[in-house]
Amino acid sequence: MTHADAPSVTILLLCHKDERFIRASLEAAFAQTVPCEIIVSNDCSGDRTFDIAQEMVAQYHGHHRVSVRRNERNLGVAEHVNATVPLASGEIIVMMAGDDIAYPHRVAATLDAFARNPRVTILGSDFDGIDEEGRAHPLRFRPRPDPFGLDAFVQAGRLIGLLGATIAFRREVFDRFGPILGPIEDNALSLRGALLGQCLQLQDKLIQYRQHAGSVSAGVFARNESQDVAMRRRYERTIRFYRGTADDLEQCATQLPDLAGEGRRHVDDILAMYRIEADSREALLERPRLHWVRPILRGLMQRGARRKSAERALKLFVPRRWIGLRA
Structure with missing residues (x-):
């Protein structure tokens, strides 16, 4: 698939209290080899994340169409997705987080996977784990079937959604059903994708997934609590x-x-x-x-x-x- 033939793509780079990491994350978005719409959205954090993003976007000159915005109040993960997906113009939505680093070929590999798998409506990928200093920090993420549908969720007997930091989806996954209910987006979007077609987890490592005290997963699993x-x-x-x-x-x-x-x-x-x-x-x-x-x-x-x-x-x-x- 050539870039001219590729469907339009929107990167939603969602950030919150990521002032230490947002530069690397946004530089990685700018480095994507496929021209994209990039929407940087801050979930009303009280640090300098939004200011840094504004400065970087103002100085950017390249082949992407880039904008930056901020919620009026803190919404949380799923509501932040609900607020930003309707702003996207792309047929493919690629989710990025303000503390992770996407490899330059992530969007290109994502588009290629969708083109080769027309029934797939949502996909994720493997990743390289890193810590807050960017050092290798191996993490275990159970592989998913390749590809998989609703039956895999039943067989697993647990939440087996794609990892939110690696997710990309055809926008019908959101538009067909409207705002996400519940506090997290990845399992809901994965099930929506399975309702409409198939889910796919790519074996390629397409991002560096950062673990630190302020990360979403650290809060979810109470990793830093007594x-x-x-x-x-x-x-x-x-x-x-x-x-x-x-x-x-x-x-x-x-x-x-x-x-x-x-x-x-x-x-x-x-x-x-x-x-x-x-x-x-x-x-x-x-x-x-x-x-x-x-x-x-x-x-x-x-x-x-x-x-x-x-x-x-x-x-x-x-x-x-x-x-x-x-x-």
Whole structure:
């Protein structure tokens, strides 16, 4: 595919409290070999991230069309995506984060993958992990099937969305269904992509994915919090993730009146599975052991949730502190 034949591409570079990293991230966006629209959007952080981006954009002269904006208030990850995708003109949306570094061929490789896989509506990639100083920091990210659809979510029995920092999608994945529900975007977008076609995880490493104390994933997994609160925080956040993702999938499925057969069964299984997982975690976190039994039994009867529910049943017989929760 030549650049002239390529579909229009918008890079959404979303940033928040990234003043230490935004220069490298934006320089990487400028270095993309395919001409793009680049929208730099700051989620109303109180540091100099927005000012640095403004300075760099004002001084930029190249083949990309670049703009910078800022939300009036802090929206959080999913709402930030909701606010910026409608501003994009591209047929392909490439997500970038203000603390990561895309390799120069990322957009070109993304377009090539979409061209070779017409049924794929959303894709992600492998990555090189780095720390806050840019040093190699290996990270484990379980490979996904190649490509995969709704059935893979059922078989996995857990959230297996593409990594948000590596995601690119055909804009119909957003436009067809409207704003994302829930607090995170990657699992919701991945499921939307599977509803409309297929998901794909490229084996190529297309970004440097940075881990640091202020990163989104550090907050999600409470990596920098004390051990006595980390497990509780992870449970609380994961409960919101499962419920929000299920709510988004449900509202998307209602907009597909022709969804039937195996596709409909997969959606119903995923909705039940995710809500059982949320209810189970909430029970373990907050309720007496007697209340653990009902979600565990529901899980044992639900395709996709049986293995985790069987494992959870064993927790009925051990002290809470053994599973990282206070008594």
